[in-house]
Amino acid sequence: MDNGRQIKDMLYEQVARIGKAISSPKRLELIELLCQAEKAVETLAQEASISMKLASAHLRELRNARLVDTRREGKNIFYRLADKRVADFWVNVHSLAEDRLVELQEALHDLSLLPDELVPNDRESLMKAARKGEVVVLDVRPVDEYLTAHLPFARSIPLGELKHRLAELPKDRPIVAYCRGPYCLMAPDAVALLKDEGYSAHLLRDGVAEWARPSGN
Amino acid sequence: MDNGRQIKDMLYEQVARIGKAISSPKRLELIELLCQAEKAVETLAQEASISMKLASAHLRELRNARLVDTRREGKNIFYRLADKRVADFWVNVHSLAEDRLVELQEALHDLSLLPDELVPNDRESLMKAARKGEVVVLDVRPVDEYLTAHLPFARSIPLGELKHRLAELPKDRPIVAYCRGPYCLMAPDAVALLKDEGYSAHLLRDGVAEWARPSGN
DNA sequence: TAATTAGTCTAACAATCATTAGATTGTATG
C-alpha cells in the first residue's frame, strides 16, 4: 500500500493549496476587500497599502487556488471572489482565529473601547429596531460597496463624506455604524467622529460577510 | 492614520497564523487524524508516514497556532484538537477545496469508482435504514477511534481484522463502510475486500467530523 | 543508579515564498 500513500499525499497537497493561499496577511486582506465588491488591481493595492506589483502577485496566488476570478473591462482587470463560499470561509477563518488566539482577542478588545450596551446587540432586535426607525444603521464604506450589498435598512454615508453630511443624521436616535468587518477601522472612526459631534453612536463589528453567517461561530 | 495601518497589519497577521498552520499537507493530515481521537506523537508519525521528529515539529506549529493541545501520560505526550471547532474547520477547508479545485475533484472521482446508488446516499434515509437493520454501517478504523466517536448504529471492525471476522457480517444486507473521511483509504480497501468475498458493500465518504457538519457545504 | 523510551530543542541546509525591479502585453486615447 505504498501506492495509497502517494494518493493521500496528493490529496492533502491539494487541500493545502487553500491553506497556502490564506497563509499571508496581505492575501487575507485582499480577500476581505473582495468580500465587499469586485475591484480593480490598483484599487485593491491602494486599499491594502501595497504596490500594484505586489498586489498582482498575491492576486495571482489567490487565482491559482481558485479563490478569485477575473474579468477585464477596458484597461482594468477586475477581481472578484470565485464563489460566495469564499466569503463564508473568510468569516470562518477569522472567527476561528478570534476564538483561538489570545493575542487577537486582546487586540480587538483594545480597539473597541468596551462594547456599550445602549444598543441592541443581537441581530434580531437590532433589525427590529432598525425597521421601526428606532435606530439608524449606517454603512460608512465607499458607495460601490454599499451598492453591491449592504445590511437591511442601512443608509450609506462613506466615511470621507460623513463630516459634511452630518445634517442627514438624527441626533435623537442611536446610530449604529458598520464597515467591512471587524478588522476595518472605518466604522470605529465614524463612531468617534459622531460621538464628538454629540451623536449617540455605536459600533457594529460585523460587515456584510459576517452578517450572512451564523453569528460569530 | 498610519497608525491604523499598523493595527490592521497586526490583525491580519494573527489570522494568517491559522492559515500558515494549515498550509502544509502533513499538518492537515495530522489534524484529520486528531479529528478521530487523541493520539501520541509516535502514533501520529506512523499514521502520517513521517518521522517522529518531523511530526513533532509540525505538531509544534499546530500548537503555536492554538489548534491543538497536549497532555502528558507517563512517557507519552498525547495531542488532541484544542476545540471542536477545529474539526469543523478542517471539514470546511477540505470541502471548500473539493468545491474549488478541479484536480482534487478528479482525483476523488477516480478513487470512488462511481458512487453506486444501491444504498441510500442521503443521511436521513441511510440512518433510517440502519436503525431498522436494513443496512450495516461498518466502522473500519482502529477501535480507539471508534470508541472516541462513531456514526449512529455503526459496528466496529478495524480493517486489519476484517478478513478474519467476515462471519460477523450478513451477506443478505448491504454493508456501508466508512473510515476517517474522504482522504482515508481504509474504507475503500474494506469495500474492495468485501466485494471480493461476495458481500454487497458500499462506500460512505464521510467520517465522524464530516457527519457532524451540514453535508458537504 | 543506569539504561530505555518518548519526545523536545537547537542548529544547519535546502526548498519555498515575499518582494521589488525591469521588460512585456493588451487596451484605450491623442
Add this chain to the structure above:
DNA sequence: CATACAATCTAATGATTGTTAGACTAATTA
C-alpha cells in the same frame, strides 16, 4: 501610429519554512 495606462510576466534578492541530525529532557524500567 505613437503614447500612456493597467496590469502581468520574468528574474533576482532576501526572508521564511521544511526537513534532518545530534544533543538534550523527563518519565519509566531494570
